[in-house]
Amino acid sequence: MLLIIGWAGAEYGPGAREFLPAAVAGLCAESTLSGCLAALPAETKEKEWLLNFLSSVKRVTSIPAGVMVRAAVVSADDLVACDTFGLDEVVIIQDTADPGAAIDAVRTYRQERAGAMMRVRVWFDEAVRGGFQAQACAWKHDALIDDVGLTPFASQSPEIKGDGGVADRQPLSCEWLRSTITVTPSGEVVRCPAQLPEHGRADTAATAADVIARHASLRETAGSSPVCRSCYRLARFVGADVAVSSNEARPDMPRIAAVPQYRDFVGGDLRSFSPPEQGAAVASLMARIRALNSEGSS
């Protein structure tokens, strides 16, 4: 089971420093965990603490550990530090912010740590809508990151609301809940990142046993949650092993022809016309170009 700690933005205060080591040690002792992904905090000392903690988790338990960080705040120093502490991966969550600085950070990190094994991947937030390919292209070709995908949960305000009035007791299965434990740094156990509280509540877990008990309770009562019932996220149906794991290559698809079909040039476009239409299209195009030249740009 994957342990998710926070999502976009998290604080690791005294409560977190008490809760997380005890909880993770207990969960690992019971062989419950297969990996750990934690939100990187903004504050330097908290960051140091988290990286130290994840490093020790990895060293002691051998489970993969990584951090999630927003593209708007990631720096080359962050990436170098994660590599220094031996983390397995960094997930950069890209929202509508300009990716330029984050791409530069990755390039700088790659220059400083040529040959580093730490995996860097990018998840695009829903807010990028309409610009996914432009962002993906920039990341793939400027930062040489091939592992790009959609984030399983929005980093900004969750869209799933539920009407609050439905209290259906029918059982409901959720692959995300089956495959992950999601906690806040201070120990609140929640069903998924879409249900992280804006402000912490007092009702927090203190030990691994508490975490497991509360997680089991959440699984049993998922049917009573209107938020779960109206959830349309893919993560609910495929779970973390698909939604959070590496992007799956497409199943074998028959290619239309040996010639690469992506060459989207005028000649290719014209091939879909009949010969008379081709001639007419070219003539029309040239006439319009001449007209444009003679009109100027006004």
Place this chain on the structure above:
Amino acid sequence: MKTHYVNPLVLDPRSFPLVRPHITCVDNEVYFGSCRIARVSEAESNFLKECDGRLNLADVAGRAGVDATCVTLCAHWLLWWGGQVAAAPPSPPAERLVFTATHTGAWLGMGGRLLLETRRRRTAVVTCFGSLGESRFVEPFPTLAEVSMAARDEAAFVARLSGVEQRVLNFPDHTLRERLEASGRTASEEVPGALRSALLEVINAYRPSQIFAPAALGDAPDGRLLFETLLSLFAEGDIEGELHLFEDEPAVRGHRGVDEFLSSFEGSYLTPHEYYVDVTASFPEKASLIDVFRCTADRRAAVPWLQSAERNAALGGDAAARAERFWELNLASF
């Protein structure tokens, strides 16, 4: 009847060029999806950056300081639109909801009507299955995530062109559901119930006066599931407005199955009232959308649904050259 495909090579100074959704220019390199297809000059790169539908060609050319050669070299990466494209979708809540299984379904089925009526009738298009999508290109969209992102970009692009509001639900499509079932995932069994809850929530949020859904014509499992879910909501009184059905794929390509569809209402207390909408005026724009859906659609594949529109016009019996077919569901009078 003769079917014409709209000429995409229009270089009218008054038309509004937009870089197609799959084309990206990074550091003077032009990419189709993930594949580099050309190196361009600084002037061409600047020109492409200006082509976002807010300025017409004459203004873009003046602003970017380009000549006709530059425009010609970039022309095939552009979509040419007849009017200015708004930067953001309209803010008032939609009064018409169009549910579609795939991001192309609603546009192929009733795109002409959407383009005609959206400006006077606020519309939201809700794509329900967003997990996989399909693409005929392998190299430019090498992972499932990238196909899905390309489909979302196409949906957002066409929403911006037409002024509709766009929402995407992310239910696993039938291909993924089958794979999930094969791997023993029980959550896939939850899809019909979860879809029903999500649709109800969207409907309650908008309180639309009209809802459009794909008619269950032919073998399209996602469209059929969507149709059946909305039909049951309508039958149980959860939909207060009108429920209209449009021809989705594969019916819109000519494989209709209309008789079978209509026979499913025999003995029902619901009667589908068939009607046609003349979309002759907006059809050139609808046809040009095939270039927006380049990741999934092919110009050759457009021919059957262009013919379908002509056939609908003939069936409709009035002076329309092209029409789209709909059914409105009413309570039967026994």
